[in-house]
Amino acid sequence: MENLQYGGLKNVQDLKSQAFYRFLHHTYVIHAVVLPGSLLYAFGGLPFLVWGLGVRIVTVLHVTLLVNSAGHMWGKQVYNTGDLYRNNWYILPNFFLLLLYMWLAMVTFGEGWHNNHHAFDYSARQGLEWWQIDLTWYVIKIFQAIGWATDVKTPTESQKQRKMFNSEMVAEDTKTQAPTKSQKFVM
Numbered sequence: 001m002e003n004l005q006y007g008g009l010k011n012v013q014d015l016k017s018q019a020f021y022r023f024l025h026h027t028y029v030i031h032a033v034v035l036p037g038s039l040l041y042a043f044g045g046l047p048f049l050v051w052g053l054g055v056r057i058v059t060v061l062h063v064t065l066l067v068n069s070a071g072h073m074w075g076k077q078v079y080n081t082g083d084l085y086r087n088n089w090y091i092l093p094n095f096f097l098l099l100l101y102m103w104l105a106m107v108t109f110g111e112g113w114h115n116n117h118h119a120f121d122y123s124a125r126q127g128l129e130w131w132q133i134d135l136t137w138y139v140i141k142i143f144q145a146i147g148w149a150t151d152v153k154t155p156t157e158s159q160k161q162r163k164m165f166n167s168e169m170v171a172e173d174t175k176t177q178a179p180t181k182s183q184k185f186v187m
Helices: 013-017 019-026 028-073 095-107 114-119 135-145 157-163 167-173
Strands: none
Touching: 013 019, 019 028, 028 114
16 A cells, blocks of 8 residues: 555655665675675584574564464454454453563564554554554664654554544454553453
C-alpha cells in the first residue's frame, strides 16, 4: 500500500544519488559476508565462522520468516489495511503465551506488530500502543534525543482512528488485548 504523503515506495530514492550508499549497495557481499567471515575465521577458526556467520544468518532468516508467516496467520487486525497482516500479540489464551510473545517481540525488535506496520508503513514506530514492545523504536528515540535521527514519522491519533476497524470489531478485540495501565494481570 503506497503512502504518497511520505513518498510511498520512493521514500529513499535520494539515497541512490549518494555515492556512499551506492558503494554499500554494490559491495554488500564484501562487507556483510566476506569481511566478517574472514575476521571470524582469523580470530577463532572454524567454530567462530560457523557460529558467527552461519548460525547468525540462519537465525535471522528464520526470525524473518517467522514474522512473515505468523504475521499473516495468527493474531488480530486492529487496522483496516485491505490485506491479511496481523498483530501477533493478541493470541494470548494464557500467561505462558504472553511471556512467549513478549520474548518474540524483543527478538524481532517489534516486528510482531505486522498489522500496525502495514497500516502505517511510513512510521518509525511499529508498537503503536504503550504496551506494545518495540525495541527499534526505543533505539530511534535515543538517536532522536542525541540528534542522530530527525524528522521521525509516526501516525497521529486521528490517523490511527481513521484506519481502525469499526468500533464493534474493536470492542470485540478488546477481550484479547493487553490490559490498560489501570488494569492488572490476574493469574
